[in-house]
Amino acid sequence: MNHAARTGSMADAAPPPVIEVENLGIRFRRNRLSRRSFKDLFAGSTRRTRSGEFWALRGASFTVGAGEAIGVVGRNGQGKSTLLKLVAEVMLPDEGHVRVHGGVAPLIEITGGFVPELTVRDNVYLTAGLHGMKRQEVDARFDEIIEFAEIGDFLDTPYKHLSSGMKVRIAFSVISRLEEPIMLVDEVLAVGDKGFREKCYRRIEELLAGGRTLFFVSHNEGDLRRFCTRGLYLNQGQLVLDASIDEVLDRYNADYAEV
């Protein structure tokens, strides 16, 4: 590509998209006990909606550019976490599609991969490895990870013997060291003591400054304003507003002012 053509195409364009979401929809059964047949199970994604099912999210379309910080706003049960899981590709949509260009560091259920019986050291290698880090990369970052989590004395302690605060600290430390261009954060930071939470936040800011893309789900207005520049407002499974974070939060507050 020659120089003129590139500058021409980039002139009025936003940064290249890293997440493209198009007409995204997913439905769940309302009642876990409702009868399910083999036919349902194998039915493709095109079958019609049955009674007793509802759309947790439907018709959502948006694009996220590299380096953007997006906050997802909405009350409980409006599809925020579902959207995050779809973007993380740990859930598959019934309608539309998600395209993610580049690796993802999912801070969702961060302690999930840790094995109680194994030592902290083993767990760090295991979790980092499962998220795609090579052994040498873990070797290189190991000290940094441990130092950040402040649990240097517990390297050879089985994970189950750590306090719950330590568990979250080491988990956050590992996942936040993944050298992935996209970060997905789902209220993991609600846990842990205040000092460490601030440390996590600084780490996220550091990563943002380094050009990472952030996709952030939270109920905390302060956190949302602190990290995010753009907001997505979900209500009843619909994306009702896609604007600057201040505008989205104002609208959200106005909608629920009387509640």
Place this chain on the structure above:
Amino acid sequence: MTVASDTSALPRLERYFSALWLLARRDLRVRYSTSFLGYFWSLLDPLLMAAIYYFVFTQVFNRDVGESPYIVFLLTALLPWTWFNGTISDTTRVYLVESKLIRSTKIPRTIWVASLVLSKGIEFVASIPVLVIFAVFTGAQVHWEAFYFLLAIAMQAVLTLGIGLIVAPLVVFFRDLNRAIKLLLRFLFYASPIIYGVTDLPASLHVLAAFNPLSGILSLYRSAFFPEQFDAFTVVVAGLMSLVFLALGILVFRRTERAVLKEI
């Protein structure tokens, strides 16, 4: 439809295999770091079974099936059976046990079944020295057919993976299936040439038995010590059936994946 467009196939495959290895190692570590007997537990089950059948069929009944030394004959099938049986029983729980990891990592989800096949397979390979010890002490002759072990292991891995991919998602929706699988496994134990040989079946059952892929696979293992147990027809059918099961497994797994992820 979900597309990760800029990761090409090779690094993705590499990542799959490195994660597979990590998970299998994790399983083995957990199993061996938490128990004193460790490795010996995985041997205890097939050895006890072998001892029981050996006693029953050489001391109580007059054995006219199988070959001598009967204990080696038994172990050549019981050790691979332990691999098969253990993997399938564990796949019935795999989504339950791994649900947290499945909800937070996007590794292709066949890996949860595949890593079970691998970790149990490693245990099986680690149990082969026991077979060698028994063979030495009973004076069983090893033949060049021992090389068939490699083929048998490959076929069994394919078959077990295929069945596991069918069982794992279905159990998520039909919890009762768990019990049905237990019964089926017990039935399959007697329907497969373990305490008897493929050649001991009446001629009328020969073709039917070949469609149990374990017949061909177990007879392959056995031909290392008992070359007359090798039966080309049964082995070829077993090979084809294994591939059919894998194809079916992948199909079932793909079709149910979306629903499984919502359920766990």
